Amino acid sequence: MEKIEIIDTKEFFQELVIDDNIERKNTVIQNFLKSIGLNVPNKILEQFGHIQCETDNTIIQQIYNQFENIKLNLEICGILEKLQKSISDVPIKFALMMITPESRFAIEVMKGVTAHTINKNTIIFYVYPFGNLWHDKLEEICIHEFAHVIRNCRLDDKGHLTVLDVLVEEGIAEYTVGSVLGFNRVGIWSNTPLEVIYNYWPIYKSSLLEIDENKIFILLNGGGQQRLPIWLGYSIGYQLIVKYMEKNSHYNLNDLLNINSSDIYSYICMRGELFLNEKD
Numbered sequence: 001m002e003k004i005e006i007i008d009t010k011e012f013f014q015e016l017v018i019d020d021n022i023e024r025k026n027t028v029i030q031n032f033l034k035s036i037g038l039n040v041p042n043k044i045l046e047q048f049g050h051i052q053c054e055t056d057n058t059i060i061q062q063i064y065n066q067f068e069n070i071k072l073n074l075e076i077c078g079i080l081e082k083l084q085k086s087i088s089d090v091p092i093k094f095a096l097m098m099i100t101p102e103s104r105f106a107i108e109v110m111k112g113v114t115a116h117t118i119n120k121n122t123i124i125f126y127v128y129p130f131g132n133l134w135h136d137k138l139e140e141i142c143i144h145e146f147a148h149v150i151r152n153c154r155l156d157d158k159g160h161l162t163v164l165d166v167l168v169e170e171g172i173a174e175y176t177v178g179s180v181l182g183f184n185r186v187g188i189w190s191n192t193p194l195e196v197i198y199n200y201w202p203i204y205k206s207s208l209l210e211i212d213e214n215k216i217f218i219l220l221n222g223g224g225q226q227r228l229p230i231w232l233g234y235s236i237g238y239q240l241i242v243k244y245m246e247k248n249s250h251y252n253l254n255d256l257l258n259i260n261s262s263d264i265y266s267y268i269c270m271r272g273e274l275f276l277n278e279k280d
Contacts, residue, residue, distance in 0.1 A: 004080055006073050007036055007095035007122075013064045017057040025053045036095055037119045044217070048114040048126045049099030049106030063098045066129045072096060076125060079142040087146070087180075087253070090153045092121055099128035109188075111137040117148040140177050140185055147176035150257050163216055163233075164208040168261035170220070171237030175245065179253045192235035200228060204236055208265070240264070 012032045016025055029051065033039075046052075051060065067073070073096055080092055099106045099114065106114055106126065112134035114126045123145045127134055151169060161169075178186045203226060207219060218224035220233035244264055245251060251259075 003084055003089060003091050004077055005091075005093040006077065007093055009095055009097065013060060016051075017060050020057060022053045029053065036124075037122065038124060040116070040118070046103075047105070047221075048116065048124075049103035049110070049128070050126060051098055051100055052102070055100045055102070059100060060098070063100070063129065067096060067098070067127075070129060072127060072129060076138070076142065079139055080146065083143065083146045083180075087176075088150050088153075088257070090121065090149050092123065092146070092149055094123040094125060097124060097126045099126045101128070103128070107133075113137040113141050115141045115145045117145050117152065120152040121149045123149065140181065140187065143177045143180050144173045144187070147173040147257065154258055155260060160211045161216070162208060162261075163204065163210045163219055164265055165261045166216055166220055167204070167208075167233055167237035167240060168264055169237070170234050171239070171241035172256055172259075174234065174238045175241045175256065176253060186238065187234075189231035189234040190238035192229060192232055194239065196229060197232070197236055197239060200232060201236070203228070204233070 009032075012028070015028050018024075076094060076096065080094070084090065084092075099112060101107070106112070107128050112128035112131065115123055117123050125138075125141070127138070148169065151172065174186050174190045204219060207215070210216065210219075218228065220231075222228040222230040222232050241256070244267070245256065247267075
């Protein structure tokens with residue numbers, strides 16, 4: 001089996017731009033998402049900048065042509081191959097999708113690159129391949145998602161994830177970025193000030209075993225009735241792992257990538273209090 005499999009999107013994009021019929025385009029999009037096993041609510045896909053039915057066909061074609069011109073699939077392949085050689089040779093599938101110009105948040109705040117991992121080892125990348133911001137961000141996103149794939153392949157499937165599981169997974173993924181590229185390269189979603197984290201921590205502490213997906217989404221991304229700061233859960237997860245590794249300095253990155261979230265939870269319980277609250 002090939003260690004990296006590129007999911008071909010050429011036929012999908014060609015079919016998408018046949019005409020401007022929104023209903024037909026929606027069917028094409030939904031059929032493709034179903035074919036790759038992407039079962040994610042639209043509100044989440046919109047955050048990633050995923051292509052919408054209303055997107056002008058000329059723009060879709062221009063972005064796809066740019067993908068081809070800069071050989072973006074091959075560039076992603078090269079980054080992932082280096083990670084396989086240096087960290088773990090886990091098998092990976094990936095699909096390259098586009099961020100369209102109307103997705104200003106994904107372009108301006110996320111620097112034109114987003115991604116998520118599905119079905120254990122399939123990474124879906126979304127890229128707006130114009131300007132100067134996306135290129136450096138691509139490597140960071142590749143490493144983040146690569147860490148998720150390693151964890152998915154190494155650890156047993158737990159079924160329903162808890163808030164604690166999700167915080168730990170996102171924290172480990174971003175800590176991996178810092179370990180590989182330098183901690184000045186971690187994402188902006190990890191940089192909520194510690195004072196803010198301390199203030200909101202009681203909400204998270206009381207919800208660590210929550211499994212409701214909607215509640216987890218809010219605790220991770222922010223918002224909700226409590227108006228949580230954006231990306232607060234990502235920042236808490238990252239700081240949790242930073243503190244955990246400070247207390248366990250004999251661990252290396254490979255050790256971290258093998259740790260169960262329940263092991264971290266047990267460590268927290270043994271100390272009697274979450275070390276996020278230690279301000280020393």
